[in-house]
Amino acid sequence: MSSTEDQVKLEKVNNKIISEFSKTLEMFSLNKSEAQLFVTLYLHEAPMTLDQMKDALGKSKTAMSYAIRRLQEFNLVERVWQKGVRKDLYEAREDLYKKFMKTYVNRWLESLNLQINNLADIQDDLDNYPNEQKQLIEHKIHEAISFHRSLEQVFSKIKKNDFL
Template sequence: MTQDADANLEKVNNQIISEFSKTLEMFSLNKTEAQLFVTLYLHEAPMTLDQMKDALGKSKTAMSYAVRRLQEFNLVERVFQKGVRKDLYEAREDLYKKFMKTYVNRWLESLNLQINNLADIQEDLDRYPHEHKELFEHKIHEAISFHRSLEQVFSKIKKNDFL
């Protein structure tokens, strides 16, 4: 390849990483995690932390942290290659299912936590007489109902065949 062709290919690769990363950031990945995932996804072979660092121009520590987070989301896995002493990582396939499953589970966990926190607030409110108590109770009830409605929607999505 010529130098111009290499430069153009690098430019296209960077544009893909940039645009695809923006989408992944909507799934609560930070910019580095999103860029790393896309880099691993586009790369034809598993990568070491050093290769990731060089590819993204970030520190090895940042790559290590991002890889761990991506592993927590079940989006990246460590792989073995005979004769290679360093840890290798690659993006898992089946993007849609992996991201939707992660996203829906995170929503359900968050909703459950919020419902419990609102219920605790409601219990605390019951212990203290207050002139606006009825208004607060009504608003808390509405907030809990809203969260439960979202919980039902995400539970249906989770039960659907495409997850």
Template sequence: MTNHEQERLENINNLMISEFSKTLEMFALNKTEAQLFVTLFLNDEPMTLDDMKEVLGKSKTAMSTSIRTLLDYNLVEKVFIKGARKDLYQAKKDLYEKFMKTYVNRWLEALDRQVHSLESIEKELKKLDTNGENISHKIHEAIKFHQSLEEVFQQISKYDQ
């Protein structure tokens, strides 16, 4: 492969990382996490933090933080290779399933927290010896809204199983 072809291939790879990571950012990954996932996904071989740092031009600390987030979301996995002295990571390959499960679960957890918080606010309002019907109605509407969203995401979750 000529230098010109190698350069064009590298540009295409960089464009792929940039464009694909924009989609992943919609799943609430930050830019570095999204770029790191795409890099791991495109790479056929597991990578060390140093490899990731080199490819993305970011600090090792940024790579370490991002890889922990991706591990928490179950989007990457640590790989054991006999004789390797450093930790190796690779992207899990079933993109749709992994991202949808992660995304839906994050929404369900957030919605559950919000409903509990709003219910707590509603209880506090009821303790007050005042006529707060308007705000009570608004809180109740907000709770219903969150519960409706929760039902939708639970349906999506059942569909993905």
């Protein structure tokens, strides 16, 4: 088998890995481009420039720039320095499981807290409703808040465990 054939086979395997691993990462609220970029950086043996990312994924430099900023916000990639390289270089951070779980759990907790507060605000505004409607709506809001608090307890326990 020629080295060109070997390279084509290797590229197909890499594309499959990127595709499958990206699907998992999309469950953590990354969009498809962000997930594909993270997996590409994770699999790549050396830090990459935006131009290298663009070429590897066949996307625009603007799309790569946006995706890399989002990945930095999630603390999943970091900018690194290499002597003699003038362009910014990025690489995936280590401790993949812990980084994702910490980010995921914190996002859930923030979202749950916001939803609980929003539901409580709605409940406070129920004074303008007739009494029988008000009681039904208050009951439904109370159930929704209880549901969110239950989820909040689960994610808080996960956060306190050694997983993170």
